[in-house]
Amino acid sequence: PVLVAPLDWGLGHATRCMHIINALLAANARIIIAASGMQAGWLQQQYPSLKVLRIPGYKVRYAKRGVLLPWVLLQQLPRIIRTIKAEHRWLQQAVKKYNIDIVLSDNRYGLHTKQVPCIFITHQLTIATPTAITTKIVQRINYCYIQQFSACWVPDVRLTANALAGTLSHPQQLPTIPVHYIGWLSRLQSIPQIANSAIDFLVMLSGPEPQRTILETSVIKAAAAMPEKKFLLLRALPQAATTLAVPDNVTAVNHADAATISAWVAQAEYIVTRSGYTTLMEVLPLGKRCICIPTPGQTEQGYLATYLMQRRWVFTVRQSQFSEAVLKAALSFEFAVIPPSTTIDIATLVAAHLAGETL
Template identity: 35%
Template sequence: MAHVLVSPLNWGLGHATRDIPVIRTLLAHGHEVTIAACGNALSVLRQEFPDARYIEYPDYPVPFSSGHLFVPKFCAAIPFMLQATVREHETLEAILAKDRYDLVISDNRLGVFSSEVSSIFISHQLHYHLPLLYWPAELLAIPVNRYLHEQYDRIIVPDNPPGPLSLAGKLSRPDTDVARDRAFFSGILTGTRQIACTQDLDYLVIISGPEPQRTILEKIILEKLEIIGGSGVVLLGSPQSPKATTRIGDWTCVSYVSTEEKAELMNRARCVICRSGYTTLMELAELGKDRALLIPTPGQTEQEYLSWYYEQKGWYHSQDQNRLDLADDLELSRHYKGFPKMSHTAENVKRLYDELLAGYLE
């Protein structure tokens, strides 16, 4: 039995939830798993795997901005993040000194690698997209990424290979020989599963994002519910607020729900209205949703690129938050085709284990 350390970044829940099928597979093959994480990521994985071993392992603060100052604020935060990465790596060395590990899996934690233990990095961003104004920084990121990727034995890319089925577009395209040599394209990886149920909801609205953008979108959505028609559920994404449910006509508004409840609602919904975060997009692909409206968080360049990319591919309609006309945009969303057919998580994670992970563990 091998011992694996899995450490996801705590920037939202996406890194933790896409690690769920990987951890399930490791446990199913009889390996011991220790999860090193913090915050909500740690909480979610504790709920999913109550019998696993856990280490409280702080990561770096989220350099999100409230709007279009995201890029300069992110750049200004880089020195602090580098310092935090050095501390993160020192902490890892202390963890590895206390126990025997056969493999380290880092989901986007830049300091979680070892020269003594085989290390694998999980990321869908092999290339960083920035607005044209910041193109020198985008070019500078290429050699930085190359140095980062050199620290790992392999890179698991939760996307299909570059081509017509790529979910991340240019974000997951290898820029360097190092990335090309190390990349393993796993396909979709998500903890959200398809379940047999009736699609009895016209709409599911998932409101998320850093403040004040979360509140701004909530206000836009709630003001338009009664003129949309149909029935639906609005998830307000406010776990800090007391859990509460209110009714607006045939709509139900909930302050927050568990990840299991959210997955059930996504399965039941005919149309999903949401941010264009990559984890959510993988969930839509996993569930085979053929209708969605994407609203990228203003200033978050990855979400803005993915929304544009999906619009160009004809998969889902996207609209900027400040130009949103909910009734018109939902009507436009009917004319998009959703994702083409592709392999799903169960098949992907089996291939990931057989073709990559088993080579380090068996």
């Protein structure tokens, strides 16, 4: 079997692994999923016939004030390192117990073993930090972990000029192990744009609390000031049972499957979203006009939002400045056309790794 293991920081890693899982299932591969926390339950719902193994979770806490986030994460570094070691020990046993043939680890640094090929999946070969010096130091540490794997898959295009992640996925120096650019990963289907859009703003919330709720509150306030516009609010709360009180021009949905989201995207004029990489991979290739609000304190999202705004691929605004005036300003923003991306055949790539072929 192929072991697929996404990181447990939000749902983004799990949703982009769906593209990989679906491609392998289509090729009749046997799949075992390893996940923790909310991701484990959510993936079991998506794939009820697959075995989902529980794996040690990182359980990262986030700051309410974005400026404090790097320091809050730094305080948790000892626990993160312990989790990396714990998942490494877990894998040694799991490979033998479940006869694993190959491991696909989405940003789980401990999931490598000499017993079978182990692939590390990341778009962050460079991890953005507040300063150039710390970015260089963190990249060296990052490569020390990555280079313990058999190969690295980067979910972005090879051509630097068309890269969605910019210098994050295209650093000056690559790791010493084989690196494969596999293209943008998306679980969404491309559905033709519907004329006379039924949804003016599709709001796709994501990310950690309390920032998810802070942005949700700002969106509802802005929507209330624009009663002539229709908003669909996708809350990203798959386990929530409660409903949300919203203005008449807003429909709030706790969670939805990929097919439903694909249909909504086709009906939407604009998409309001975090600048999380997985979300950008899903909506930008569909030709959607996106308004991005980076999560405060998350340097990677801040970099992506700024970089893509400069390319006019998205319209970017800080969370503290989000308002109905910003949404109205986005209506007159001139978006650039995004070049198409092709995705490498995942099943063929896995087969090549299993055969020990040099790629």
